[in-house]
Amino acid sequence: MALLEIRGLNKSYQDHRVLTNIDFTVETGEFLSVIGPSGAGKSTLLRCINRLVEADSGEILFNGENILTLGRKSLRKERANIGMIFQHYNLVPRLTVIENVLHGRFGYKSTLQGMFGIFSEEEKERAFYLLEKLGIAEHAYKRCDQLSGGQQQRVGICRALIQDPKLILCDEPIASLDPHSSKVIMDYLKSITEEMGITCIVNLHQVEVAQSYSHRIIGLNKGHLVFNGPNRQLDTHHIGEVYGMDTRELITV
Amino acid sequence: MLTDQKRLSRKWQHLFLLIIVCCFTWLSIEMVQFDFYQSLLAIPTAGLWMVENLWITADTWREFPDIMLKLVETILMSVAATTIAAFISFFLGISGSTTTRRNGLMAGLSRGIASVARNIPVVAWALILLLSFGQNSLTGFLALFVGTVGFLTRAFMETIDEVGLKPFEALTATGATYFQVISKAVIPQALPQMLSWMLFMIETNIRSATLVGILTGTGIGYTFDLYYKTLNYEAVALVTLLIILTVIAIELTSNRIRKVIL
Ligand SMILES: Nc1ncnc2c1ncn2[C@@H]1O[C@H](COP(=O)(O)OP(=O)(O)O)[C@@H](O)[C@H]1O
Numbered sequence A: 001m002a003l004l005e006i007r008g009l010n011k012s013y014q015d016h017r018v019l020t021n022i023d024f025t026v027e028t029g030e031f032l033s034v035i036g037p038s039g040a041g042k043s044t045l046l047r048c049i050n051r052l053v054e055a056d057s058g059e060i061l062f063n064g065e066n067i068l069t070l071g072r073k074s075l076r077k078e079r080a081n082i083g084m085i086f087q088h089y090n091l092v093p094r095l096t097v098i099e100n101v102l103h104g105r106f107g108y109k110s111t112l113q114g115m116f117g118i119f120s121e122e123e124k125e126r127a128f129y130l131l132e133k134l135g136i137a138e139h140a141y142k143r144c145d146q147l148s149g150g151q152q153q154r155v156g157i158c159r160a161l162i163q164d165p166k167l168i169l170c171d172e173p174i175a176s177l178d179p180h181s182s183k184v185i186m187d188y189l190k191s192i193t194e195e196m197g198i199t200c201i202v203n204l205h206q207v208e209v210a211q212s213y214s215h216r217i218i219g220l221n222k223g224h225l226v227f228n229g230p231n232r233q234l235d236t237h238h239i240g241e242v243y244g245m246d247t248r249e250l251i252t253v
Numbered sequence B: 001m002l003t004d005q006k007r008l009s010r011k012w013q014h015l016f017l018l019i020i021v022c023c024f025t026w027l028s029i030e031m032v033q034f035d036f037y038q039s040l041l042a043i044p045t046a047g048l049w050m051v052e053n054l055w056i057t058a059d060t061w062r063e064f065p066d067i068m069l070k071l072v073e074t075i076l077m078s079v080a081a082t083t084i085a086a087f088i089s090f091f092l093g094i095s096g097s098t099t100t101r102r103n104g105l106m107a108g109l110s111r112g113i114a115s116v117a118r119n120i121p122v123v124a125w126a127l128i129l130l131l132s133f134g135q136n137s138l139t140g141f142l143a144l145f146v147g148t149v150g151f152l153t154r155a156f157m158e159t160i161d162e163v164g165l166k167p168f169e170a171l172t173a174t175g176a177t178y179f180q181v182i183s184k185a186v187i188p189q190a191l192p193q194m195l196s197w198m199l200f201m202i203e204t205n206i207r208s209a210t211l212v213g214i215l216t217g218t219g220i221g222y223t224f225d226l227y228y229k230t231l232n233y234e235a236v237a238l239v240t241l242l243i244i245l246t247v248i249a250i251e252l253t254s255n256r257i258r259k260v261i262l
């Protein structure tokens, strides 16, 4: 059974259709990239999966359960199984790195435990282990706003990993980073899939990055799925289709 | 880039606006028959009167303990009104902010309360409340309280708005509950700014409390009024001096606190 199966997904804002009839499946352990011009609906697609955005119609089967019909409690449980990484990291800037990482455990805690910040020794050890793994353990007690972009994104990855997720959604994780940090982050994401077997869906706007990292690529254009295949299948013709223009134009841009 | 033509028309707009303001000022002066020249002439005379009458002598210092007692009472009342108002505003701010609001009705309600409470001046509140509660310290307290709820709710809402949706979304995505998100993403980020607004309101309220006290017959305002009406101008001067010193002291203290928390 596929880990994630999306069927006939539609979403519009007022009269503006953002996603039209999206169908695709994602297998466990896959590294999937979603490409497309800005405004194509990549972020909206990702946000429908963990219901930060409510879809209009369709089905999103995650682990065989339809996410779109879950009640509040079970939605919370499923969200804990899905990590998310953002373009702007979305940390709480005034809090320390370790505090931000532990936020990833809230999905498993009662409201009061969360509000009073009660974490087990195991959870704290795990947080430090992850910081160590991502090479930022020395910054554990620094405030997040004192870190560089690349370091903040690594904190974001730790926060997602401590959830013990089956799936991680990454919305343009490297769009605000310099080339070096971008490579570091992409390498970490790739190793998450390969070493931990966690499935990753990554929104990207750099085609070459998508081609060199992913198993499979999905192309969106104006809310339509126009490409779905292994990365080597994505040739200039397909790229032109995704970006809605001549490839030669794309290269000179 | 602005084209030259646009820049020129912008210039004319400004000139036009200036002329309108001038006309309006002149018209208003004519209408209320405010004689600018005469008022200018009155300034030296008034200054002379102040120097002659508002002279604090050793005698006046006998009133010092009484005045201090009232002053402390006023400060405590301002602090109490502000902190209790801040507590209420905190909840109104969370239910009204675009980041944290949960339903439109509550949001509209808290915005409405904030707007009504804020747009009526504290003195007007004092006069209105005077009718139903009479001349006592509760009236003064309520007047400050209502005005402060209005101001702080608005300030807190904007502070929470500024925190933005980003951490809120990130924590929601981990499966956190609404209250976990509020207490761990929104509050840590907004609290220092909120405390800063609260300190600002304490300063403002100590100032307003004097004025409100004159109306409600309580606190330092009452003392001021009493000396004023009994023509004890030296004591009036002393009261004024002490109020000024207090306000400065409070302002310095809160600036210190701000430096630490922000
Ligand atoms: N909250 C919203 N309200 C209205 N329109 C939105 C909203 N969010 C996104 N959109 C619109 O949906 C379209 C797709 O947006 P998005 O999913 O962010 O695209 P991408 O991530 O591919 O750049 C855009 O045209 C955008 O203007």
Ligand SMILES: [Mg+2]
Pocket: A042, A043, A044, A172
């Ligand atoms: Mg986007």
